[in-house]
Every structure is written in C-alpha cells, then in structure tokens.
Amino acid sequence: MDIAVVGGGIAGLTTALALTAQGLPCTVFERSDSAGSEGFGIQLAPNAGRVLDRLGLGPALDAVAVRPVARELRRWDGTLLARTELGEAATRRYGAPYRLLRRADLLRVLAAAFPGPVHHGRRCIGVEEFRGGVELRFAGGGRYRAAAVIGADGLHSAIRGCIAVDDERPTGFAAVRALVPADPGEEPRIVVRLGPGGHLVTYPVGGGLRNVVGILPTGADPATFFAAAGPLAADPASFSAFAGPLAVDPASLFAFAGPLAGGVPAPLLDRPPLPKWHRGRLAVVGDAAHPMLPFLAQGAAQAIEDAAAIAAALRTTRGFDAYEAQRRPRVERVVAAVDAGRHGAPATLPDHDWIYGC
Ligand SMILES: Cc1cc2nc3c(=O)[nH]c(=O)nc-3n(C[C@H](O)[C@H](O)[C@H](O)COP(=O)(O)OP(=O)(O)OC[C@H]3O[C@@H](n4cnc5c(N)ncnc54)[C@H](O)[C@@H]3O)c2cc1C
The missing domain is CATH 3.30.70 (Alpha-Beta Plaits)
Structure with a gap:
C-alpha cells in the first residue's frame, strides 16, 4: 500500500513530489475533473522557492514566472512608505528568488513533475482505519486502501473533519x-x-x-x-x-x-487552530491544517514548506509527530503575524527575513 494524498492543489501536488523525492510512493486523489485552470496570480516567496528549487522545479518555474525587483508599500494616496528590494541580492540572501506567476501555471509545473497517478473526479468523503492501513471512500462509490492519508484538501477539508470537528469562521x-x-x-x-x-x-x-x-x-x-x-x-x-x-x-x-x-x-474564511494536525494514520497539510488570511502572501508558501517537512518526517520513526513538531511553531508565528494585519497593524512592513528564511 502507498500513501494517499487527498487534494491535488498546491499542497497536495507538492506533497506528492516531496514524498516521491524521499522514495515514498503515493497516489493523489483530486475532486475536480481536470487540472486546475484558475487564472489568477500567486506570489511565491523565497521560502517556498527554496523547497521547489530543491525538488528540481526552478527552471520550469522560471520559464513561466516573473521575478519582481521590489515590493513597495504605499499609502492609499500613493505615498511610498517602504520599499523592499527583491532582486538578485535578495535571491542570494534567501537562497531562492521571489516569483510571481499564474496559479494554473504553478499547478501545471507541479503536475508535470509528478510521475505518479493523479486521479481526477475523486472526491473523498470519508476514511476508515483498519489494522495496518486506511480505507478512503469516494463520492459515487469506490474505495482505496492506503498505508496512510495526507489531507491536502483545503479549507473545507474532509480529512481535517476526521481528525477534529470545527467550523469555518468568517x-x-x-x-x-x-x-x-x-x-x-x-x-x-x-x-x-x-x-x-x-x-x-x-x-x-x-x-x-x-x-x-x-x-x-x-x-x-x-x-x-x-x-x-x-x-x-x-x-x-x-x-x-x-x-x-x-x-x-x-x-x-x-x-x-x-x-x-x-x-x-x-x-475570506478561516478556522480555529487545530489542536492536533494528525490522528493515527491521518494528517493534514496546507489550508486543511492552517488556513490563514492572505495578508502576507504565505498560505501557499507554508503549504509548500509543510510538504517538504511531512515527506522528510515520514522517513523518521516519529512520522507525523515529527512533522507537527517541526512545523507548528513556525506556522503559528506566521499566522500571528498575519492576524496582526486584521487590526491595521503594518503586517506588510518589510521585516521579512524570518519568513523568507535567512
Ligand atoms: C485572495 C487570495 C490571495 C492569495 N495569495 C497568495 C499568495 O500570493 N501567495 C501565497 O503563498 N498564498 C496565497 N494565498 C493562499 C493560498 O491560495 C492558499 O494557502 C493555497 O491555495 C492553499 O493550498 P492547498 O493546496 O492547501 O488548498 P487548496 O488550494 O484549497 O487546494 C485543495 C485541493 O483539494 C481539492 N479537494 C478539496 N476537497 C477534496 C476532497 N474531499 N477530495 C478530493 N479533493 C479535494 C480541491 O479541489 C483542491 O484542488 C492567497 C489566498 C487568497 C484567498
């Protein structure tokens, strides 16, 4: 039995790639019928870039992405408040470039690099643990037996609902x-x-x-x-x-x-912090684990960091425990910084070194 990844978005596909890089076979189940076609853009900060570059995706990303030279923070009337340089010096400082691209292009790059199966049109509606594994159930019938399940199924995650019960919050x-x-x-x-x-x-x-x-x-x-x-x-x-x-x-x-x-x-919805990100053979990554407001453009970046961490953790004896122990403190710090922006605090001011990772 391999590892089932539920959700073929940014978190799910990056997790699948990271598992593959660790020599851990996996299968992805995605509810939508085809690969993501969302047109809007996404900022990929260097902390995400380092993970993706290590997975060998740098050249494919660079073929479709724009590298910004700076981020400017301005008052509504246009007055410049701060400018953070993001050019070559920042790339050297953070070990990876800042990239701007279309989400559909990012998903295409991730999917093209994953050699394993992505089953589209498979909406997971429940899981049952049995001795030695987990059985997933899908809408419209169909089951799949896996050694473990990683829920990368976003804000409305079905897998999260098997770990703890909570609701989305406005x-x-x-x-x-x-x-x-x-x-x-x-x-x-x-x-x-x-x-x-x-x-x-x-x-x-x-x-x-x-x-x-x-x-x-x-x-x-x-x-x-x-x-x-x-x-x-x-x-x-x-x-x-x-x-x-x-x-x-x-x-x-x-x-x-x-x-x-x-x-x-x-x-924009979020959820209360999840007391545990895993239970038995189930764990969650990305928005399924820790949805956050987009004020620091870090939701997908943190999902990408999760992917690398969970794959590496599954190579250790502590498995999902090691994943959560490594990731929770950092994610909580990011979420706290994002939440400061709810009340008008300057969450976007350029103290980004700890996020981008130097
Ligand atoms: C306006 C806005 C701007 C943002 N800008 C940025 C940015 O610039 N940079 C950044 O890093 N982050 C940004 N974010 C956050 C980022 O979009 C999310 O954190 C990221 O998309 C989370 O990825 P994910 O794969 O965890 O979840 P999702 O993107 O929600 O993907 C979940 C996947 O799982 C599938 N799925 C769901 N349920 C099931 C099921 N039951 N069975 C099978 N498949 C299922 C879905 O179809 C989907 O493909 C922004 C968010 C918003 C709202």
Whole structure:
C-alpha cells in the first residue's frame, strides 16, 4: 500500500513530489475533473522557492514566472512608505528568488513533475482505519486502501473533519481579484496600497497581465469601497503612479469586463487552530491544517514548506509527530503575524527575513 494524498492543489501536488523525492510512493486523489485552470496570480516567496528549487522545479518555474525587483508599500494616496528590494541580492540572501506567476501555471509545473497517478473526479468523503492501513471512500462509490492519508484538501477539508470537528469562521474580510493588462515597460514589482479597512495588491504575472487583489470588508461593494477610500478615484493618475499605467480606471477596476476578470468578492474564511494536525494514520497539510488570511502572501508558501517537512518526517520513526513538531511553531508565528494585519497593524512592513528564511 502507498500513501494517499487527498487534494491535488498546491499542497497536495507538492506533497506528492516531496514524498516521491524521499522514495515514498503515493497516489493523489483530486475532486475536480481536470487540472486546475484558475487564472489568477500567486506570489511565491523565497521560502517556498527554496523547497521547489530543491525538488528540481526552478527552471520550469522560471520559464513561466516573473521575478519582481521590489515590493513597495504605499499609502492609499500613493505615498511610498517602504520599499523592499527583491532582486538578485535578495535571491542570494534567501537562497531562492521571489516569483510571481499564474496559479494554473504553478499547478501545471507541479503536475508535470509528478510521475505518479493523479486521479481526477475523486472526491473523498470519508476514511476508515483498519489494522495496518486506511480505507478512503469516494463520492459515487469506490474505495482505496492506503498505508496512510495526507489531507491536502483545503479549507473545507474532509480529512481535517476526521481528525477534529470545527467550523469555518468568517474573518470579516472579502477578496476580489482581477487580471488586467500590464504595461510592457513597467518595472516588475509588487505594490501594496494600504487603505482604511482594506488594501490593494498588484503585481505582474507574465503574459502581459497584472494580477490585482483587493481586500475589503465583507459585504462592501468593491467599486464603491475602493473609490471612496481616498483620492484614488478622484485622481486616476495617482493610481497609475503607484501601480503603473492601467487600461482601466480604478473605480471600475473590479468591473473590468475582460475574459479573465474577476469582480465578485469572495468572503475570506478561516478556522480555529487545530489542536492536533494528525490522528493515527491521518494528517493534514496546507489550508486543511492552517488556513490563514492572505495578508502576507504565505498560505501557499507554508503549504509548500509543510510538504517538504511531512515527506522528510515520514522517513523518521516519529512520522507525523515529527512533522507537527517541526512545523507548528513556525506556522503559528506566521499566522500571528498575519492576524496582526486584521487590526491595521503594518503586517506588510518589510521585516521579512524570518519568513523568507535567512
Ligand atoms: C485572495 C487570495 C490571495 C492569495 N495569495 C497568495 C499568495 O500570493 N501567495 C501565497 O503563498 N498564498 C496565497 N494565498 C493562499 C493560498 O491560495 C492558499 O494557502 C493555497 O491555495 C492553499 O493550498 P492547498 O493546496 O492547501 O488548498 P487548496 O488550494 O484549497 O487546494 C485543495 C485541493 O483539494 C481539492 N479537494 C478539496 N476537497 C477534496 C476532497 N474531499 N477530495 C478530493 N479533493 C479535494 C480541491 O479541489 C483542491 O484542488 C492567497 C489566498 C487568497 C484567498
């Protein structure tokens, strides 16, 4: 029997790759019918980059990713508060580059590198432990026997529900995302613009596109909220000054009618801390273990760190205990830093060394 990985997202595929690199055979079960096609972007910080580079994915990622030269933190009116250089010196400092790319490209790179099977259209609905293994059950019938199960099935994880019972919690925030045209001549950088009760992040993702993420209070209308937040709407030029020229004016940013546009705010949920990340032959990684607000762009990065840690832990006699012992203190520190941003603390100020790992 091999190890079953439930969920073929960033956490699941990276876990599968890390297990394979440790010589541990595994099979991935993903509920969706096809590989991820989500268009929006993702920031891959150097702490994630180091793991992925060690798995041999650096060249494939570099073929599709943009390397930002800096991250800028600006007031809503465009005033520069801080600039963190992310170019070559940072790559040397952290041991891996900062990368910006489309999520679908990341999933494609991960899937292409995994030699084992990924079974699509298999939604796990329960597991039962038996002597020597675990049996997974799938919607629509079908079972699979595995030596152990790693739940990488996200915020609404079925595997987490087999370890402990808790509910998703509203955070009071929602996210709206869009892809808009980028200026071909612009300096590749991440710009975080802080507003009252919300913020806006933009960065290029390649292919002539820029990813925009707006964080705003749940229930607020994006166009009204971002227009009312300050001189942004009154002075589109100031928006351009902070984010580079855009083909759309800021107030209608999230109403952008292109085929890749987002526009509908999705409430951001999290869960209370999980008392144990594993039980018997079950364990969880990524958002299934520790969902967090996206304020530090670390959710996927921490999932990627989990993947390397759980695979290495399964090579030791302490198994899942070793995984949790290694990862929990670091994840709790990251979550605490993210949560500080809920109350307007400058969680995005450039003290990132401990996160990026030097
Ligand atoms: C607006 C926003 C911006 C973000 N930006 C960043 C960023 O820039 N950088 C960063 O590091 N993080 C970012 N994050 C966080 C990041 O998106 C998540 O932490 C990351 O996607 C978690 O990956 P995961 O694989 O654990 O979960 P998911 O991405 O949720 O993947 C779970 C997978 O499991 C599958 N699945 C679910 N249930 C089952 C089941 N029962 N059986 C089989 N399969 C199942 C799903 O279909 C999915 O493929 C952001 C989040 C948000 C909301």
